[in-house]
Amino acid sequence: MQPAAYDLESRHPGWxxxxxxxRVAAGDVAVRPIRLRDAGDWSRIRLRDQEHLxxxxxxxxxxxxxxxxxxxxxxxxxxxxxxxxxxxxxxxTITLDGEFxxxxxxxxxxxxxxRSAWVGYWVSSSVVKGGVATAAVALVVxxxxxxxxxxxxxxxxxxxxxxxxxxxxxxxxxQEGLFKRYLDVAGDWRDHYCxxxxxxxxxxxLVARLVAAGRAEYL
Numbered sequence: 001m002q003p004a005a006y007d008l009e010s011r012h013p014g015w016x017x018x019x020x021x022x023r024v025a026a027g028d029v030a031v032r033p034i035r036l037r038d039a040g041d042w043s044r045i046r047l048r049d050q051e052h053l054x055x056x057x058x059x060x061x062x063x064x065x066x067x068x069x070x071x072x073x074x075x076x077x078x079x080x081x082x083x084x085x086x087x088x089x090x091x092x093t094i095t096l097d098g099e100f101x102x103x104x105x106x107x108x109x110x111x112x113x114x115r116s117a118w119v120g121y122w123v124s125s126s127v128v129k130g131g132v133a134t135a136a137v138a139l140v141v142x143x144x145x146x147x148x149x150x151x152x153x154x155x156x157x158x159x160x161x162x163x164x165x166x167x168x169x170x171x172x173x174x175q176e177g178l179f180k181r182y183l184d185v186a187g188d189w190r191d192h193y194c195x196x197x198x199x200x201x202x203x204x205x206l207v208a209r210l211v212a213a214g215r216a217e218y219l
Contacts, residue, residue: 014148026130039073041100115151138206
């Protein structure tokens with residue numbers, strides 16, 4: 001079935017939504033819209049995990065501590081929620097057993113004849129290797145291809161970021177190529193691989209693939 005024409009869609013298709021939970025090795029993973037009251041958990045984890053996160057994230061103005069303080073979250077939350085209400089992104093919190101564990105965002109949503117977006121994510125250092133990020137990507141991409149009506153999702157990742165590459169390949173993304181000096185990360189212009197997937201390649205769904213491969217369980 002062809003997706004409905006853009007002018008017949010809601011202003012922000014697929015937003016807001018609660019996705020999951022599904023069970024992975026680390027526990028029960030779900031995805032929900034970001035909240036203003038996420039500030040404390042968000043800041044605490046990001047300040048603690050600077051060495052874990054900073055090498056892979058775009059360079060920002062000012063020191064890491066300032067950009068990730070408790071008081072910087074309200075402005076980010078407001079901006080992301082505004083974009084979501086205009087249908088330009090889908091910003092979510094990742095939870096593990098009901099507790100804040102990271103973020104995942106479908107951004108730069110373009111509709112009309114392209115119906116494309118990117119997906120970006122991070123998780124707490126305490127939950128890596130437990131399948132949390134892969135589960136969150138699967139939940140969100142399935143939602144983007146169904147309720148949000150998108151056709152293509154891409155993700156860019158530094159070649160050195162082997163953990164994130166494993167997340168994408170486990171979820172079923174394919175590598176399309178290398179973007180030279182693509183993004184300013186950690187103070188320099190870095191090469192990034194581009195990974196992508198279209199709705200036709202998702203088959204029965206990314207979550208269904210994880211379950212069939214024994215990487216996740218339905219709840």
